[in-house]
Amino acid sequence: MALRISGLASGMDTETMVKELMTAHRIPLDKITQKKQYTEWQRDDYRTVNRSLNDFRNLTNDSMLRQSTFIKKTVTSSAPDDVSVKNINSTSDFSGKINVEKLAESATMQSKDRVLASEANLKDILPATADDFIISSINADGTLEEYNVVITEGKSTMQSVLDDINKNSGVNAFFDSFTGKIAFTAKYSGDIKDDTVEPPTYGSEIEFIGNEANFAFLKVEVNNTVAAKNGSGTKGQNAMFTYNGLTTERQSNTFQISGFEISLKQANQKEITFSSAPDVDSILGSVTKFVDEYNKLIEDLNTQIRETKYKDYQPLTEKEKESLSEEQIKKWDEKATSGTLKNDSIITSVLNKMRSAMSSAVGKSPNSISLSQLGITTSSNYLENGKLTIDETKLREAISEDPNQVYELFAAGGETDSDKGIARRLTKALEDARKSITAKAGSESATVNNNFVLGRLLDGYDNQVKRFEDRLATMESRYWKQFTSMEKAIQQANSQSTYLAGMFSTGS
Template identity: 30%
Template sequence: MVTRINGFSGMDIDSMVKSMMATKRVPLDKLNQDKQVLQWTREGYRELNSVLYDFRTNKLNDKYKKSDSLNVNKAVTTGNTTAVKAEATANATKVDMKVSVTKLATTTTLQTIGLGQGIPSSTSLAQLDGVDLSELSEEEEAAYLKKGFDITINGVSFKDSAGNSLFNGLTSISSLVAAINSNTKANAVASYDEITGKLSIASKIGGAEGTVKVETPAGSNSLLALFSKKTVVETNGAGIGVTSDKTLADLQKMLDGKEPDPAAPVKYYSFNINGKSFSFKASTTIADVVTAINTKPDVNVTASFVDGKLTITGNSAGEVKMSGASYEFLGLFKGAVPFAEGADAIKEVTKGENAEVTINGEAIKNVTSNVFTINGVQLTLLDVTNSSGTDIPTNVKTQSDPDKALETIKGFMEDYNALIKALNSKVNETKYRDFKPLSDEQKKEMKEGEIDSWTEKAKSGLFKNNDIVTSLLSKMREAITEKLGSLNAIGITTGNYMENGKLVISDETKLKNALSANPQLAIDLFQGTANAPQSGIFNKIANNITSTLDMISDRAGTNKFSMDLNSTFKEESIIGKQLKSYNSRITTMQKNLQMVENRYYKQFSAMESAMNKLTTQSSSLMSSLGLS
């Protein structure tokens, strides 16, 4: 810490040091200005990222590239309008159709018997199995989860890379359904109905050709059984020769293969059956356990112990729901026998059927789905047309309506022109080289309006002739230019040279007539052909913007998947690394300047002390000579 002395000599030392440091601070001010310009540039890239993302995603992809955006055909239905829905595609052949439906298509579906209401899709498979994982020891939980619930659908086994089942006690019903639906090879769609508690697995292929073959490997836990009410819980058995006078402690000793620890606390086996609680000491005999279950009111089950096996059966085929720590208790009897498919009719399969449809008196063959396309019209079958006993067909006519396609093209041109105008204004913006970012000291001497005006000029021209923006403009212009002959043929051209590639409709009547006469031409031109969708103007421009967003992200660290102007920057981008370098250099320079400033003050302090000493000596000498 430097002691700053001021005033002995009558000199303004602070002002003198400040003046001396001003020259030395010039390089630091230059660094801060360069850093500020780089920060402004990075923010400008983020604004550019937002504009380009919005145009590509919200306009091109979500609006103009949609298959129906350039479709000039329109299907009109009369007659039985509730039985059939019709949507004309661009390939509609304009054939009038009279549609009769006598049977809707169905899919082959496997459905469990169901558990009834009250079981949400967030329920875990362990809960459906009557196992409370929180009641198990770590070893018991690990053993239970390792077993899992194996299932094979249409020959596809749901296992991980290690060969373990994808589904175990921790899996929720919703996760189970999502896993089945995301497996494209299984060719099935699963759903769960919280109203009935039924799990359904349907073929993705509709009609009679669809199949749903669900298998559970022998000896494993049946997944489907979890969605059906258990009427019997049968154990594997404690062993031949085990009699009912054995205690639960005896069974535990047989399992462990050793004597229990005499110092251990008294062991209890607690669980629930149909909501009723049971708790038995380890010293309880099997016979007493059976008696307690059979005599407890409102349990509605019958327990029996025969040939070493404990069996709990629902009265009058009623349900047996065991929960709590039942897994530990049943483990004394070597666990419950897996609920075998078919043994208790846990599922039913409905075979899919083809739809029966007649169009213009001709029966249509192999209609496996209620949605199909014929004569370029997509028909959606909603109901039979003879529900009243008399067939009332649906009449379908195709009309040409170019207005929607015309609005799509106009909308694209408006958005495209606005984009290239904004980009051109960036690369052609005037750069004021004499206007540098203001320092805090400079701002103190200026009015707010002057600061704003100065800063506006300092920010101007940051993207003057920017390589990324000019490259994008060139590629977009190229995508238009190579299609210019086809565009001219339908009444679209570019503006004059000064308009930098602006698209204009030279003849709207010509464009409208072209859309009516050959709608596929516009689709191929803008959206690409069926065999080469990337050849369309929309896709080419979208791809150019995607590559540009990648370059902006690499350079400025912007989020290329968002148009959020407040999104954070990635530090490992080119500009991010440059800013780190600036911060490091500025910190080092500030430390060095502080050292220089302290040295100046030390020097002035020494000078002040010397002058003070000289003054004292002079006064003393004058006094001794009698001159004072």
């Protein structure tokens, strides 16, 4: 850095003079910085809008576009402690009568004798005679599946074998320390029955396959059929019941018929009735929440495009903030950040599309349906900018009468917009708007500015700032060089003056 001489000869406050000169020259730089700050605010406000659009789109997808929202039903049973019924995916109401003769049961087996001597431990190494064997067991679909239990000489213990069986096979194994025996239970209920022959043949639901010496340490029969005959096991059993006059069976006590799930709990040989009806309160709640969130969204969007823009309130520079209190800065920024999205074309467009989607009928006349038929209409107060109101009584009636028609109003598919449901039109409008906003303001995860419009503008401001700061540094250096030269010249003149004065004094 060049030597700077500050007013030593001239007596002038050159440092203050340079500072004031540079302050004047920095005004264009401050304007660039202010433009950059305003652009950052605008970018952030766009991204906030994008989050709001995304949240509402997700709500629409997760509720109004899911048939499960509209097929919720309340189911009554004359004996809910014996038989419970719930809807899974039935779109129509259902009713029936059921008489339970037998519940489904899982096959079991137990060790015939103690598997360990009283002084032995589950973690003791298995005898050398133990070797690999296979467990065959009933599967969820009523077929058999096999699992190979591997015995490693010098490593496998009773505990490791039981852990392996429990984790990987279709059987649960439990060691009872009181009796010293192991109880085996099939993970799936039901029996193995071949109905393709007459009379039907029955198999075993649990079977140990291999040389009996390999699994002799378990002290079990070869299968649960033999064990049942010898009093150390039971056969698996299907649930047997009569449904609307038809006697039938199921492998499990819980099963589905025509889109609803039946769970058998007691076998009591009595007729149990059940029926369903739309869960009006639940469906009403979903529709009401959707409408409420729609109203919040359009209120927020309208606020954004109608917000006052205060042109006289530019972003504060760091120098300006130094002379203001925190409260003054806060109040200034409230006006400076206002109106960043005023009259924005993207937001105006999506608002128009959303209103159109909500107000247009779905389907072709005379079979078309609209929100007004459900009691959902646009507010007559123009100041509310298209908010929706709900006639709850009318909406309840529509849901109770035909919840599937309500679903179709929101989620119907089709090739044209007029055939598509309201929620499908909305999500399309929201997705288009989000793409446009992302192209202009980027996404939350954007790390490179040159991928979106405002990002490229911010990069441009950064380049301008850098170039301007370089110019200011050069300019400040030039001012100091000039003032330093002036000081040196004055100092030299003063020295000469002093010298001449001394000369004249000597001559006299």
